[in-house]
Amino acid sequence: MLEIRPVTKENWEALIDLKVRDDQKNFVASNLYSIAQSQFGDEFEGHWDLFAYGIYDGDTPVGFLMYGLNFAHPSQQAYIQRLMVDEKFQGKGYGRFGMQKMLEIFRADERVKEVSISYEPVNDVARKLYASLGFVETGRIIEDEVEAVLKLK
Template sequence: MFTEIRDITDSNKQEILGLHIADEQEGFIETVVQCLNEAKEDPRFVPVGLYKENVPIGFAMYGPFQYPDGMRVWLDRFFIDEHYQGKGYGRYYFKLLISFLADKYSCERIYLSVYENNLVAIKMYEKFGFKFNGELDVQGEKVMVLNLKNMQW
């Protein structure tokens, strides 16, 4: 299986805009349009398409942000299109993104945030070794962090 993380450009933007989450996931993550607009306003955000055999099946957005305690790499958005859910792609691409970010930024930790009632996502994040750190992000989501030295996979 050939898979790839691709930057979003004019040539693939329309196909990425065609990605959608399942109805029961509404409210847990912004739409692709909202994410792309946010990335346009803040160039620290990097939106990417998740491809399998040249077909977009997911979306993610990440970026490095400066904090008083140093640089934090955030995996800010992540989803698999509703038509490809339940087939193991979420775990596969999540692991791929973690490795990609670790290599790209040579970081020791990766951060993300999640609504406390998004139990499916929390369960997956915890399986990868993410732990709550007691912080809340600006949207009131709970912050989780993965210490890459303690990866469980």
């Protein structure tokens, strides 16, 4: 069974062992960095509380995701900050599953009107995945990444 599970004191070490391919390292921070960052939140146009999860197939950790929430932000209240699937498990639907779970959480929260995401311009797999879920590029570049948004309400 596929599910996402919050990062806890029991599973964080298994999640930091998950790695992307060497040629993908520019696309995503390490899970070690992300889990550290999740303790403190992110400051970009206001404060974002961060929520980190492992993606699991049964009891096997296969990927990691993290999103931020900032209900004081005027346009986007949710921000997908990280998504990665370990190099051994890519191309099996886990990344799409992780995206769908995040969108389910946002759709169930009436405070979330719009979701944003950003990616390296050369990251075609990410761009196509997000576009297939309805994300539309805004033309804005954030820290050298292309921004795309999904309007939920």
